[in-house]
Amino acid sequence: MLKSFKKGVHPAGCKDLSAGQKIERGPEPQSVWLPLSQHIGAPAEPIVAPGDRVLRGQLVAKKAEGLSANVYSPVAGTVKGVVGHITVSGKKKDHILIENDFSDESMLLPHLSEVTRESVLARVEEAGIVGMGGAGFPTAAKLNVGGRADVLVVNGAECEPYITCDHRLMLEYTDEILRGVELAMLACGAKSAVIGIEKNKPDAIAALSEKCGGNITVRALRTLYPQGAEKQLVYSCTGRVIPEGKLPVDAGVVVVNVHTAFSIHRAVDLDIPCYERVMTVSGRAVETPKNLWVKNGTPFRALAQFCGGREDCARIVSGGPMMGDSVFSLKICTGKTSSSLLFLDESESEGKVASACIGCGRCVQACPMGLSPTFIEEALFRKDFAEAKRYGASACIGCGCCSYVCPAKRFLTQSVKLAKKIIAERKI
Numbered sequence: 001m002l003k004s005f006k007k008g009v010h011p012a013g014c015k016d017l018s019a020g021q022k023i024e025r026g027p028e029p030q031s032v033w034l035p036l037s038q039h040i041g042a043p044a045e046p047i048v049a050p051g052d053r054v055l056r057g058q059l060v061a062k063k064a065e066g067l068s069a070n071v072y073s074p075v076a077g078t079v080k081g082v083v084g085h086i087t088v089s090g091k092k093k094d095h096i097l098i099e100n101d102f103s104d105e106s107m108l109l110p111h112l113s114e115v116t117r118e119s120v121l122a123r124v125e126e127a128g129i130v131g132m133g134g135a136g137f138p139t140a141a142k143l144n145v146g147g148r149a150d151v152l153v154v155n156g157a158e159c160e161p162y163i164t165c166d167h168r169l170m171l172e173y174t175d176e177i178l179r180g181v182e183l184a185m186l187a188c189g190a191k192s193a194v195i196g197i198e199k200n201k202p203d204a205i206a207a208l209s210e211k212c213g214g215n216i217t218v219r220a221l222r223t224l225y226p227q228g229a230e231k232q233l234v235y236s237c238t239g240r241v242i243p244e245g246k247l248p249v250d251a252g253v254v255v256v257n258v259h260t261a262f263s264i265h266r267a268v269d270l271d272i273p274c275y276e277r278v279m280t281v282s283g284r285a286v287e288t289p290k291n292l293w294v295k296n297g298t299p300f301r302a303l304a305q306f307c308g309g310r311e312d313c314a315r316i317v318s319g320g321p322m323m324g325d326s327v328f329s330l331k332i333c334t335g336k337t338s339s340s341l342l343f344l345d346e347s348e349s350e351g352k353v354a355s356a357c358i359g360c361g362r363c364v365q366a367c368p369m370g371l372s373p374t375f376i377e378e379a380l381f382r383k384d385f386a387e388a389k390r391y392g393a394s395a396c397i398g399c400g401c402c403s404y405v406c407p408a409k410r411f412l413t414q415s416v417k418l419a420k421k422i423i424a425e426r427k428i
C-alpha cells in the first residue's frame with residue numbers, strides 16, 4: 001500500500017498554468033548581481049576585482065572554509081565590483097556586479113579523466129552545486145557521508161502549488177536526471193535509489209519509470225502537501241523515520257532534488273559549473289507563464305518583462321505560495337535556489353486580517369510535524385520560550401500548513417518560526 005506521512009493539506013495546485021510550457025531560454029540580462037550567499041554556510045569569497053573581464057563559466061568567488069560553495073559567472077563581461085544589493089530577506093547583502101558584454105565567450109571546468117567516488121565528490125564541490133529544491137545545502141557535503149547511507153531518495157515531489165520546473169526537467173531531461181542519480185549514488189555509496197514523484201505528474205512518473213531500472217525505482221506519492229519536505233519524503237519513499245533533531249543520514253538516507261541530480265550530471269559529464277537553473281514564472285497576473293533557463297543574478301524585473309508579470313499585482317512571491325517569500329522589489333536577483341517567481345492577482349492572494357483564535361484545532365490537525373501551533377504562538381506572546389520548546393517549536397519545518405488552514409487567518413507559521421529562532425539563539 002502507498003505509504004504517506006500523516007496530516008498535511010491539499011492546496012489548489014494551479015500547476016496547469018505552466019506545466020505544459022516547454023523549458024525555453026530566459027532573458028539575457030544587461031548585468032547580473034551574483035549573491036555571494038546562495039547557499040547554507042559562509043558566503044563565498046570574491047577572487048575578482050573591478051575592471052576584470054570574466055567569461056561565462058569562470059569562477060568569481062571561492063568557497064570559504066567549512067560549509068560554503070563556489071560562485072561562477074553566468075555571463076561574459078566586466079566586473080564592476082562587490083556591491084551591497086537588496087535580497088528577499090529585506091537586508092542588503094554582498095553581490096558581485098558583472099556587466100554583460102553579450103559576447104557569450106565561455107569556459108568549462110577541466111574534463112575529468114576518470115569518474116570515481118572521490119572525483120565526483122570533488123567535482124560537485126568545485127562546480128558549486130547546492131540543493132536546488134530550495135534548501136541550498138552544499139551538495140558535496142551532503143553526499144560525503146562516509147558509507148553511512150544505503151539509500152538515495154530523489155525528490156521529484158514538487159508539492160508546492162504553481163511550481164513546474166522540476167516537472168518539466170523530468171519530462172525533457174529524463175536520461176540526464178537518471179545519470180545524475182547514478183553519479184550521486186556513486187558519491188554517497190548508496191546501493192539503491194528511490195525517485196519520489198507526486199501522483200499529479202503521471203507523465204513524469206511514466207517517463208522515469210520507463211527508463212530507470214536495476215537499483216533505481218520510481219515511487220508514485222500521494223498528492224499531499226508537504227510531500228517534498230525531507231522527513232515526509234523519506235518516510236513516504238522508504239518507510240524510515242528520521243528522529244527529531246537528526247539528519248536523513250542517521251536513518252541511512254541521503255536526499256537530493258531532481259534538479260540537483262541534473263546539475264551533477266552537467267558538472268561531471270559536460271564540465272558545466274552551477275551558474276544557471278530552470279525556474280517557473282507563473283500566476284494569474286502573468287501574461288505568459290513559462291519555465292525558463294535563468295542565469296543566476298538575473299533581476300526579477302527582467303523575468304517580469306520577459307513573461308509579462310504585472311508589478312502592481314496583489315502579491316509577488318519568490319518560491320512557492322506556501323513557503324516562499326513575499327517580494328517587495330523587482331531589483332532582487334535570482335540565485336541557485338530560486339525555483340519560481342509568482343505574480344498573483346486578487347483571486348489568488350486574499351488580504352489577511354488576523355482575528356482571535358477560536359480554538360478549532362485545525363492547525364494542530366494539519367501540522368505534519370505533530371506540533372500545536374496555536375499553543376506555541378500563545379507561549380511566544382507570553383515570551384515563555386521554554387513552553388514554546390515543550391510544544392515542539394524547534395521541530396517546525398516552516399511548511400505553512402497551519403496558517404493555510406486557520407479560519408482566523410493567524411500568522412501561525414511566522415510565530416512558530418520566530419519562536420524556533422529565539423529558542424536556537426538563546427540555546428534554550
Ligand code: SF4
Pocket residue numbers: 366367368369370371373395396397398399400401402403412413416
Ligand atoms: S507549526 Fe511549522 S511544521 Fe507545523 S504546520 Fe506550522 S509551519 Fe508547518
Ligand code: SF4
Pocket residue numbers: 356357358359360361362363364373374405406407408409410412
Ligand atoms: S487553526 Fe487558528 S483558530 Fe483554529 S486553533 Fe489554530 S490558531 Fe486557533
